Amino acid sequence: MTDAATIAQLDTPALLLERGKVAANAARLRAHIEALGSKLRLHVKTAKCLEVTRMVAGDSGPITVSTLKEAEVFASHGYRDILYGVAFAPGKLDRALKIVSSGVELTVVLDSLESARLLAAAIKGKAEKLAVLVEIDCDGHRAGLKPGNPEIVEVARALAGSGADVAGVMTHAGGSYDCRSIAAIRAVAEKERAAVVEAVTALRTAGFEAPVVSVGSTPTATYGENLAGVTEVRAGVFVFFDLVMAGIDVCKVDDIALSVLGTVIGHQREKGWVLTDAGWMAMSRDRGTSKQPVDQGYGIVCDVSGRPIEGLIVSDASQEHGIISHRSGDPARLPELPVGTRLRILPNHACATAAQYDRYSVLDGSDRIADTWERFSGW
Amino acid sequence: MTDAATIAQLDTPALLLERGKVAANAARLRAHIEALGSKLRLHVKTAKCLEVTRMVAGDSGPITVSTLKEAEVFASHGYRDILYGVAFAPGKLDRALKIVSSGVELTVVLDSLESARLLAAAIKGKAEKLAVLVEIDCDGHRAGLKPGNPEIVEVARALAGSGADVAGVMTHAGGSYDCRSIAAIRAVAEKERAAVVEAVTALRTAGFEAPVVSVGSTPTATYGENLAGVTEVRAGVFVFFDLVMAGIDVCKVDDIALSVLGTVIGHQREKGWVLTDAGWMAMSRDRGTSKQPVDQGYGIVCDVSGRPIEGLIVSDASQEHGIISHRSGDPARLPELPVGTRLRILPNHACATAAQYDRYSVLDGSDRIADTWERFSGW
Numbered sequence: 001m002t003d004a005a006t007i008a009q010l011d012t013p014a015l016l017l018e019r020g021k022v023a024a025n026a027a028r029l030r031a032h033i034e035a036l037g038s039k040l041r042l043h044v045k046t047a048k049c050l051e052v053t054r055m056v057a058g059d060s061g062p063i064t065v066s067t068l069k070e071a072e073v074f075a076s077h078g079y080r081d082i083l084y085g086v087a088f089a090p091g092k093l094d095r096a097l098k099i100v101s102s103g104v105e106l107t108v109v110l111d112s113l114e115s116a117r118l119l120a121a122a123i124k125g126k127a128e129k130l131a132v133l134v135e136i137d138c139d140g141h142r143a144g145l146k147p148g149n150p151e152i153v154e155v156a157r158a159l160a161g162s163g164a165d166v167a168g169v170m171t172h173a174g175g176s177y178d179c180r181s182i183a184a185i186r187a188v189a190e191k192e193r194a195a196v197v198e199a200v201t202a203l204r205t206a207g208f209e210a211p212v213v214s215v216g217s218t219p220t221a222t223y224g225e226n227l228a229g230v231t232e233v234r235a236g237v238f239v240f241f242d243l244v245m246a247g248i249d250v251c252k253v254d255d256i257a258l259s260v261l262g263t264v265i266g267h268q269r270e271k272g273w274v275l276t277d278a279g280w281m282a283m284s285r286d287r288g289t290s291k292q293p294v295d296q297g298y299g300i301v302c303d304v305s306g307r308p309i310e311g312l313i314v315s316d317a318s319q320e321h322g323i324i325s326h327r328s329g330d331p332a333r334l335p336e337l338p339v340g341t342r343l344r345i346l347p348n349h350a351c352a353t354a355a356q357y358d359r360y361s362v363l364d365g366s367d368r369i370a371d372t373w374e375r376f377s378g379w
Numbered sequence: 380m381t382d383a384a385t386i387a388q389l390d391t392p393a394l395l396l397e398r399g400k401v402a403a404n405a406a407r408l409r410a411h412i413e414a415l416g417s418k419l420r421l422h423v424k425t426a427k428c429l430e431v432t433r434m435v436a437g438d439s440g441p442i443t444v445s446t447l448k449e450a451e452v453f454a455s456h457g458y459r460d461i462l463y464g465v466a467f468a469p470g471k472l473d474r475a476l477k478i479v480s481s482g483v484e485l486t487v488v489l490d491s492l493e494s495a496r497l498l499a500a501a502i503k504g505k506a507e508k509l510a511v512l513v514e515i516d517c518d519g520h521r522a523g524l525k526p527g528n529p530e531i532v533e534v535a536r537a538l539a540g541s542g543a544d545v546a547g548v549m550t551h552a553g554g555s556y557d558c559r560s561i562a563a564i565r566a567v568a569e570k571e572r573a574a575v576v577e578a579v580t581a582l583r584t585a586g587f588e589a590p591v592v593s594v595g596s597t598p599t600a601t602y603g604e605n606l607a608g609v610t611e612v613r614a615g616v617f618v619f620f621d622l623v624m625a626g627i628d629v630c631k632v633d634d635i636a637l638s639v640l641g642t643v644i645g646h647q648r649e650k651g652w653v654l655t656d657a658g659w660m661a662m663s664r665d666r667g668t669s670k671q672p673v674d675q676g677y678g679i680v681c682d683v684s685g686r687p688i689e690g691l692i693v694s695d696a697s698q699e700h701g702i703i704s705h706r707s708g709d710p711a712r713l714p715e716l717p718v719g720t721r722l723r724i725l726p727n728h729a730c731a732t733a734a735q736y737d738r739y740s741v742l743d744g745s746d747r748i749a750d751t752w753e754r755f756s757g758w
Contacts (some may be wrong), residue, residue, distance in 0.1 A: 011758060012470070012758070014758075045698060045699075066660075067699060068390075086644065086700065087644040087645045087700075088644070089643070090718070090719055091391070095390065110645070111645050112646065114646075114718050115718050118718055118719065137647075142697060142700055142702070143644075174697060263468045263470055264468070265466040265468045265494075266466040266489070266494065266522050268522070271519075275521070277465060277468065280665075282758075284663075285665040285666070286659075286664040287664070318521060318553065319424060319445055319730055320424075320465045321466075321522065338493065339468055339469070339493050339494050340468050340469055340497065349664075351698055352659070352664055355735070356756075357757070358757055377735075377737070378736070378737055379391070379392055
């Protein structure tokens with residue numbers, strides 16, 4: 001890609017980011033969480049970008065990461081309070097302790113006595129220390145121990161004095177993505193809170209200090225009404241938002257800060273198809289709206305200024321071809337979009353779409369490229 | 380990631396490539412195409428890797444690319460005969476001509492009089508020349524003009540003498556991915572061949588030389604029995620193969636050269652789940668087998684040596700978590716896989732999975748990392 005002063009000069013496909021929307025999305029969620037007496041621990045896995053993280057979490061965090069690579073990159077830029085939110089396998093210990101030795105307070109999570117014993121054995125004799133949160137399963141969607149499980153306390157006992165002592169509990173209400181109403185999200189948020197409060201009470205009753213009580217998902221963070229007993233809230237996708245979040249009323253379509261710029265490369269007029277150079281490599285293969293009431297295909301099509309074009313979605317995609325059509329399938333409802341026309345496409349899932357790119361072309365509400373921000377990938 | 384001598388030392392997730400399988404897959408397809416009197420023009424979009432391309436296509440090609448970035452990278456490494464196989468929009472002309480000026484014979488494709496006129500106008504007065512293939516629609520799945528469409532000849536007339544003259548025709552039988560039998564693939568292959576032969580005959584009858592007649596998709600290239608009149612066959616995914624190809628009998632599961640190495644990070648034993656650090660970021664979001672008779676989830680689970688473990692698939696995934704279960708859903712049929720166990724996962728779609736990585740850890744049939752090959756991304 002070449003340096004570009006405006007959208008018109010960008011090679012396509014390209015990833016556009018509306019900086020003002022990021023700032024507004026972040027301010028709104030932070031205010032909500034702080035009004036409830038807790039604090040935000042940004043999840044950096046969505047943006048994987050220093051500038052976005054600085055805008056949302058400041059120069060030092062705290063942050064959540066989904067990979068040790070993220071921890072390493074942000075540690076190298078001065079972030080000192082990092083939670084690695086994926087269950088820790090002992091084979092990752094040397095790399096984790098190297099991050100600790102650079103001056104970072106690194107917290108890891110695990111959810112079994114098996115993992116606790118492996119970590120206690122592996123960290124024995126090391127100079128560096130880890131903090132550990134016991135992962136709690138609040139909704140059955142993935143990992144964690146159920147709140148009433150006595151193994152929670154056994155994990156803390158297995159790790160006590162090992163150099164990887166338990167500092168509290170965490171959970172992630174990933175099931176909130178499947179909610180179909182704000183009331184349902186609020187109920188999940190309360191279940192999420194209640195699960196960690198129950199779990200940490202068991203730890204404290206057993207004599208552990210366990211100061212950290214961590215919850216989080218963008219839907220529950222947005223709509224939760226009670227954070228009593230919760231010390232921090234983790235969320236990530238809210239920085240950009242996407243069509244999956246819009247589909248469950250966690251944001252408006254207009255809040256989505258991320259879009260893919262593509263170019264019309266052809267037509268199949270009798271079928272009502274416009275072909276673009278933004279295929280699934282540009283959008284990712286994520287079809288997260290496919291099970292929602294409104295399936296957005298591979299994304300909502302907007303004009304180059306970002307205004308949705310009535311009824312147009314990317315209805316199918318191959319590696320470097322997007323097929324745009326009207327939702328109705330009616331060729332007559334397709335506007336004239338000549339070869340060379342530039343369009344923006346709003347993604348289903350910001351984390352997946354952004355991961356297809358190595359940079360953001362940053363906009364400030366006009367067609368001028370205000371900045372270019374690097375983003376990293378890999379593990 | 381760190382330098383590793385064996386699979387056991389690799390940080391996970393990591394992308395493994397069995398070099399011997401690539402060589403065997405390539406030799407088999409090349410022999411088949413050459414026995415039918417045509418030649419292979421490798422599609423480099425699957426591997427995006429110099430070493431894989433050299434192994435399969437030699438030091439100079441010919442090659443097919445899906446992006447100008449691929450054309451630029453391979454041009455810089457001495458490839459001189461490059462077909463850019465996605466319909467050309469005039470906004471890409473300056474970048475394309477820069478590749479031509481580096482000594483490359485660059486061929487582009489388009490499928491409308493609208494695009495032909497735009498290209499003829501844009502290239503007027505330029506020193507560099509492009510060759511153009513008219514894209515033909517052989518199966519209705521994506522782009523191209525139908526074989527009998529008089530616009531094919533009009534495109535050639537609009538471009539004649541412009542510096543972007545028509546050199547022939549091309550098609551891609553992408554519909555072959557939906558075939559459910561070898562007989563059906565053979566029928567699609569013959570339709571693919573017949574479509575371009577009809578189209579090029581129209582051009583030649585109208586007085587154009589049109590020497591190039593290009594077809595290709597991995598299924599039709601594998602099973603086509605007649606390439607009369609076809610000057611070249613394009614295919615890409617055969618270098619690695621994947622579960623989508625295995626699902627339509629284009630390869631055996633054992634031919635799949637690409638796998639993702641992951642580590643067990645936890646369990647939900649009562650549900651029959653094994654959790655790993657190979658989520659959708661490691662596998663891609665591709666669910667290409669979901670509409671096949673056997674849905675492979677996010678991939679077939681193998682032991683660390685690459686042998687499939689009976690019945691195990693990645694049944695669900697979040698960004699950095701894979702959920703492995705037995706196809707039957709029966710927790711009792713899950714083998715014991717302790718935390719820290721390394722597993723290999725065969726992908727649905729090699730192009731999508733490989734795109735999540737910046738390198739291949741190359742194997743020669745043992746657990747030793749024989750080499751590390753870079754792979755590039757982006758446009």
